[in-house]
Amino acid sequence: MPALSRRSFTAVALATALLATSTVSAEYPEKPVTIVVAWAAGGATDLVTRALQPVLGKQLGADLVVKNITGAAGTIGTAEAARARPDGYTVLITPTGPLTTQPHLRDIPYDLDSFAPIGRIAVTPMLMMVPPSSKYQSLQNVLDDAKANPGKVKFASTGAGTLPHISILGLNKAASIETKHIPYKGSANVMKALLGGEVDVFSDQAQLVPKYDLRALACWSAARLPEYPDVPTMKELGFDFELENWLGVFVPKDTPQAVVDRLSSALSATLQDASVVAALDKLKVTIAHLGPSELAVFAKKDYDRNRDLLKDAGLLKK
Amino acid sequence: MESLGNALVLLADPATLAAIVAGIVFGMIVGAMPGLGSVLAITIALPFTFGMDKVPSIALVLAIYCASVYGGSLSAILINTPGTPQSAATVLDGFPMTRQGKADLALGWATMASLIGGLFSAAVLIVAAPQLARFALRFGAIETFALIGMALTCIAGVSRGSMFKGLLAGVLGLFLATVGTDPMTGSVRFDFGIFELSGGFKLIPVVVGLFAFAEVFSRIAERRTELHDVTAAVGFKLAPLAEWLARWKTIVRSAVIGTFIGVLPGTGAATASFIAYSEAKRVGRFRERLGTGEPEGVVASETANNAVTGGALVPTLALGIPGDPVTAVMMSALIIQGIQPGVRLFVDNPDVMNAAFMALIVCNLLMFAVGALAAPIITRVLRMPESILLAMVLVLSVVGSYGVSGRMFDVMVSVVFGIVGYLFRICNVPTAPVVIGMVLGPIFEESLRQGLILTDGDFLAFFGPEHPIAMVLLVITVLIVVIPIWRHLRARSSGPSAQAGR
Known part of the structure; x- marks a missing residue:
């Protein structure tokens, strides 16, 4: 009797576990998705996120909840996102700083490779x-x-x-x-x-x-800006140096590939939506979309360059 | 004149008036809830403005701003817990008045004072915004340092009982402000290996802990069955005119202090109300009675914090430089509407701006009306069974401290500071100086260190001829500190009967 019931218990548990994993990958998303913004509501990152929110939610087929977790140059919220379960229900929208410079400056419980890129939204x-x-x-x-x-x-x-x-x-x-x-x-x-x-x-x-x-x-961009045709680039002035802020979407690493694909296709469709383009234009944000693999290369380049500069300045963490 | 007419037409729109009333009611409620402040109130309303026209959406945001600052005084007076840090100084005399059964009068004083402060600063904003904005630009790091140094003397003003304990509490506040990221180097200090502390202590969880939690804890400990010993007067009552006239100097002084502090970016309403309170304590007509339920204290704090509203809009609108998180959120509301605050604002949108100014005045007037009408309902909390009231305060406090940055950690901070605040009460240590230290600490440190970089580490250069404003502020600070000591010593040497100087 006890042996039997234990066996049946195991079977039920196994079946439940299997069911659970299959639903995660097949039917994502089946509940609201939380977007972590590591800056205060009303700030630049927050405003862009809220401009994307309705359309991205529709593309994804889920409600989106924006959660502002603020403090310490964005690292508190970013750390919270890195700690989240990698199931696609926690998504980070962040500028470059918390990912490509802060990990060099001090001990924080995440690094660039704690995240998997979904896509770049814009470049400033x-x-x-x-x-x-x-x-x-x-x-x-x-x-x-x-x-x-x-x-x-x-x-x-x-x-x-x-x-x-x-x-x-x-x-x-x-x-x-x-x-x-x-x-x-x-x-x-x-x-x-x-x-x-x-x-x-x-x-x-x-x-x-x-x-x-x-x-x-x-x-500081590679080419002159259309709004400022008379302002020369650093490169023209003889300094081989490029610098720009960008806004990207990330999920915790080890998120299933199917979920990453689902999110990245929803993001790219969102950034082509006319209402989103108009809303971002109002905020003076220029859409510059990159897919997951391109963003990975792009972010890593920033990460390495910033480390070298901070090292030269003696600011690298011990 | 023509644009004034246009402004009135824009303002008379029913949608605008509805937005103002809705904003006032909403702002008052959010402001009165411990832990939920002006920033949160405006942020919640922000998405609603997306679909609104320019004038109604600006009116809505202004109404929420003014009413949330006022709303903080309601809970300060009624339940000994400031709804927002801006009203922390209101507690000192507002709650003693409630204990004496004069809640209706205290609300009358606070509401009228808020109206006066709000209108005064709105008038200053309308008349002198560009000139004041230019003055604000001359306030650099060194001037800010001198101002904050002067503001720190108000710790003495709000220390009830032992001055020594008050100073200790103030220093504790300053220490708390140093926890977290170093503003200059970005390195983390005093975090004791706790990552959540790398962002430092947030003001609201600490204030909620020191006031709301501590209040609940001490009431539980006292096992008081009823809230007030006297039959609590509910409703709303304005003091007779003669009483107001007797305190007119404090009203004017507080309105000026509030507006001035508001104009300077980066200081804020909490600082203003503390400075105004300690000024009332120093030179006010009823200074001897301050801290025991004297209306002058309520008036000083509430006039000043509402006077900050118009003042803070000066750099926000005229320069496009918001002075604090509240005005920063308001500025994003304007930008969403396609209005860019800054030097060209008045040239580009004269009608909208005139309508906004009118709206600000209307907001303040309606705020008084709504406050007077709502007071009989709000004061009912005094008749509520204590167990239910305390439970509600606890729930709101937890929600409020969680809402600050969306972390349970802040709730823990509140609980810990609740225990600290309770211990403070037992030992008769005043809690208000901790808040002053925490509010002023970060600006004090940042401006000092920026100033030291600017002068290549020469502290004496702060008060050189290049910084006349700083020099004047330093002299005032020295006088504030030295004169009472000198008077005290003189009183002592001329015999124990001459104690008037204190």
């Missing part, structure tokens, strides 16, 4: 900018001044390890100059400091330039 080009009253008319002016007065020209960033900071490290190295780095809490704080004359130069997303009537000196 960066410009080097100075206030309208600045004495600098060109990058050359800045470099000459920095050479004449080492450690005196004040460059702002939005914190250690952020893209504006990486841009400073990159320029310091490429042009062999010495500058003063002042970190602020966010780009709004930098704008105040820049307009108030507390700092001299800042590099960040291009849309800040028209918003605050700033002067753009150089473009």
